[in-house]
Amino acid sequence: MPNSIDVVVIGAGLSGLTAARLLRASGRSVLVLEARDRPGGRMYGFDVDGRSIQIGGRWIGPGQDRVKSLAEEFGIEAIEHDGFEDAGSVIGGAGEELRALARRIEALAESVPLEAPWTTPNARELDGQTLATWLSANAPADVATAMGTSLTSFLPEPQDLSFLHTLFYTKSNGGLVGILGLDGKAHDNGQFVGGAHRLTDALYHDLEAHVRLNTPVWKIVHDRDQVQVHTADGRVSAGYAIVAMPPVLAGRLQYDPPMPPDRDYLTQRMPIRGKIAVALLYAEPFWRDGSDTTLVADEDVLLWDEGGDHRPVVLAGLISIRRSRELAGLDAATRKETILGYAARHFGNQATQLSDYYEINWAAEPWSRGCNSFMTTGVWTAWGYSLRQPVGRIHWAGAETSPYFVGQMEGAVQSAETVVETLLTAG
Structure with missing residues (x-):
């Protein structure tokens, strides 16, 4: 490894790789350190018989122009999935009451300053209750249940989630009606041709000489002049470090001197939750016969047709957080049988x-530990300011740190752009 560089980036996901590329384009020397044996982080996919299989982050939607432009630079086309026009109908049951509740939440979210949610009017009251508590006090039981179930496609379970964070997420991602497809169409129904992992693969190959895979970082020593990043293979000295990891994992690194107390308290209380993602491969799309149904959901599973005429065809799925925890304790064969039972519930025996089966339990992935980070009650108002605030020469990036499109690929790119601009301004 080089002894001294301008910036060391920890994490070769979309945000880390984008930051490294921008820094290189600005003439800075960069080294990216990645614990996994692959780039991409939570964007993960592969090819089977010429068919792209995605079991990581994939969706894009309106307003997410930065990630689309970045993909275009590598010749990667974005297309809309044509089978989700009736996405809002999968929620079932509550109809107009659910839409009215979503609009009410949107109206409350308008008061949240995305750059500083802790300054929201009545922030402590909003942050002091969970989404479940607010729903139970403000909606009939069936509507509250439907809303909570729907939101778990994007967020953790309502009883774990700060209501202020729900409002922040709602405004950051363009509104709850659109997020849930309650206006009769799915908004985040775009995908990259060949899979989202093609984008991080392209970034990796563009930077390959400056990326080290299989290189977990365990310690960062920092002072007013430099940082020293320690790995099993040695250490790297740099002018700055960008930690592009989920906050809870960033908090597990050793820092010398230690992080300020408020930053430490934040990472201890900003957990991540994971689901089991599956890809079910079939010789023929039997579920398309005489049916327009391409997206189904219940309290256990969300399943959708990946579309296209290529064989094999794919039903992709996400298992609910609760069921994922239960299934994780089963042996692989029993877990697969149970998940196929969920599919049979909607599509028959x-x-x-199926011809093939793939799964990943994101909660069990050691360098992810889940999919979606979130704030528990009281965190935004007590320690939220430290989420994006640099600590000396250590800066933070990732989809969780962006005020806009938080948790999305767009947010990861925006976060990278912001932190690079900050570093370049600092010199």
Whole structure:
């Protein structure tokens, strides 16, 4: 490893790789250190018989122009999935009451300053209750249940989630009606041709000489002049460090001197939750016969047709957080049988006659530990300011740190742009 560089980036996900590329384009020397044996972080996919299989982050939508422009630079096309026009109908049951509740939450979210949610009017009151508490006090039981179930496609379970964070997420991502497809269409229904992992693969190959895979970082020593990043293979000295990891994992690194107390308290209280993602491969799309249904959901599973005419065809799925925890304790064969049972519930016994099966339990991935980070009650108002605030020469990046499109690929790119601009301004 080089002894001294301008910036060391920890994490070769979308945000870390984008930051490294921008720094290189500005003439800075960069080294990216990645614990995994692959780039991409939570964007993960591969090819099977010429068919792209995605079991990581993939969706893009309106307003997410930075990530689309970045993909275009590598010749990666974004297309809309054409089978989700009726996405809002999968929630079921509550109809107009659910839309009215979503609009009410949107109206409350308008008061949240995305750059500083802790300054929201009545912030402590909003942050002091969970989403579940607010729903139970403000909606009929069936509507509250439907809303909570719907939101777990994007957020953790309502009883774990600060209501202020719910409002922040709502405004950051363009509104709850659109997020949930309650206006009769799915908003985040775009994908990159060949899979989102093509984008991080392209960034990696563009930077390959400046990326080290299989290189977990365990310690960062920092002072007013430099940082020293320690790995099993040695150490790297740099002018600055960008830590592009989920906050809870960033908090597990050793720092010398230690992080300020408020930053430490934040990372201890900003957990991440993970689901089991699956790809079910079939010789033929039997579920398309005489049906327009391409997206189904219940309290256990969300399943959708990946579309296209290429064989094999794919039903992709996400298992609920609660069921994922239960299934994680089963042996692989029993877990697969149970998940196929969920598919059969919606598509009949033919769903159990598949040609191949892939799964990943994101909660069990050691360098992710989940999919979506979030704020528990009281965190935004007590320590939220430290989420994006640099600590000396250590800066933070990632989809969680962006005020806009938080948790999305767009947010990861915006976060990278922001931190690079800050570093370049600092010199």
